[in-house]
Amino acid sequence: MSLKEDELLRSYGLLHRVFPEDLHIARPLIQMVQQQERWPLARELAMAMARRMLATGQASHAIGFLALCKQLNHPDTTEIESLTNMARFTLSAYPDTDNSECRVFALIEQLSDSEALDFIKQGNLKRKAAGCNVVKQGDSSKTFYLILEGQVDVQIELEGGQSQSVKVLKPGDFFGEFACIYNLRRSASVVTLESTLLLEFSDQALSMLIQHFPIAGDYMLRTVQTRMVHAMTYSMPAFAKLPEQDKLWAAEESVVDEYRPGEAIKVSSESPKTCQIILSGAVECSSSEGNQLLTSGAMFGNASPFIQLPGDAELKVREHLLLCKLPEGIFHSFMNAYGSFEQQIKQLSSTRPY
Template sequence: MSNPLQLEVERLLALGRTPEALAAGEAMASDWARQGQPLRALALCRVLLQLEPAHTRTPQLLADLYARPDAPAKGAPPAAAATLPRVPLFSQLGREPFMALLGALELRTFKAGQNLITEGEPGRSMFALADGQVDVVRLLEGGERRTLASMGEGEFFGEIALVSESPRLASVVATRHTVALELIRTRLERIALRYPAVGETVRTFYRERLLANVLRSNPVFTTLPPEQRQALARCFELRLVDAGTVIIEQGQKGDGLYLLLQGQCTPVLRHPDGKQSAFSSLREGDVFGEISLLLGQPASATVRAETPCHLLRLGRDAFEQNLASQPRVRAALMRLGTERLLHISKLLSGRAALEGDLRV
């Protein structure tokens, strides 16, 4: 069944560049923007810009309502706009960068069953759903396809592609007619050259979204209240490393706690006789580096990137400030570290490795 946004988009495009089409679209976009439906308004604004590239009233209105509050335009709407929902990424920008980013968006429509993103393909863009619904689907070992989540209006996804050409980790499939806004990395890079703050805003957006997912799902951090997880997210530093990079060196003092966002790492134990034993691979969401931080000891194993990896690092000082005083988090890290030390002890003594997925 058609929805209001789909119908309005189709009607305006069918009318073409006429005063009636522009006036109707402008009024509808204004209504949606003021009612707290910014992505629908942004999508309709893109249609207006297709019909009339020089159109400025709707982009200016959206910027006045949804751009960063500390950078209002002269004569902008009153502070009531502060009660409107914030738009991820966009509402962190001042008025001019906001309008530049809006101009870089591409309006896309998808039929039910059509892929917005295909697993394994190089990522080139991020999407925001203005209307419709999609499923996130991943291909498991053995060929099974599993639906991981469903998303609807207002959701953002694919942000990894804004900072990396890494292959897509899952497919995103429309389950009904869907209208989406696509932000392509190369267009974003051109805007960032003109407005350097855009690049930093995107990196912060990317880091916080990925970290929020990890902190929400990783058992080490689930005991933290949401506001503390948000505060902790600001302390992590994003690192992109190439395959073959040594992240932690056995015998050296650990410099922080690491979260693996994307990619695969292998911990390797070097025996006194020079032989090496590899542990189970570390994958998305895994934590490492906790033994050195908690016990003040040199790193118990070397951790090397097997593929290009996206990591988040919490430095020693930030760890002490944010986590060392959290009894439940500290206990979870101690359990994890004790498991790993026990496994190392058995390897060094020549005994068989423990069953299961025990990691260093």
């Protein structure tokens, strides 16, 4: 189901409020307003973007919006002329540079306006009341959500049935990408903290975006992997008591590899040394010391003798596998800094059958 014309205009208006410097949102929004012959609003939007672009050091874009103001017969010709002169001077003295302070929708940043419009058209607006479970941990639903208004709480159910809040998401944030990309059950519950307006997309819409636009796909995959590792730090005892900044450090620096059933995983003592953690799936470990099925939460690697597999171990994927590789330096930092982490690692080592 795609957005109707009035819903698309409303969605772009809300997106512009959340991402005020995003050209891929502002330009189509102005065009849609023009098509409805709402000239005062179109002029206001174009002038506001010209001022914003100039203020953020993007003089060439400011000149483009000022030219649009002229085309729309904006009445303040004096300001248009003044801002145009200022933009030209700024551009000649300080060429445009990337401004990290500008808030843009990173998922569509590398798309053209029409490509971004085609993606957003595939969305569906949904209003959720406060206290509503948008997704529930363990569910098999496959929908991706972008928050336009309101706030949601991401919660992970721990052993024993308690729920822990991981993060509060606000307008401009998105969630639900795990299930869409890796065909996994929901790894967390998401509960609305207030009345919340969501733009939801099917897994097919997200898959098409990733397949057709590699840069957007890479950004999405990296975001997914970081969030998956971060969620793991709450569910695994070794990481559970670490400070939040160290959990985020581990998530941001780790790499997640994907394996299909039947693939072999190389066991090596060579660099780069890592601690490998199974996020999802199962691996059969065979060696002269016996066989074992390693499942979610299992930890092994060449970063430490405590997690080392037998020298003749062979690993073969039994179920679709997502494997986190934590760098050796971070692993040893945690071993040296946190007694709880070291204790859990040594305990894991003592319970190994090999």
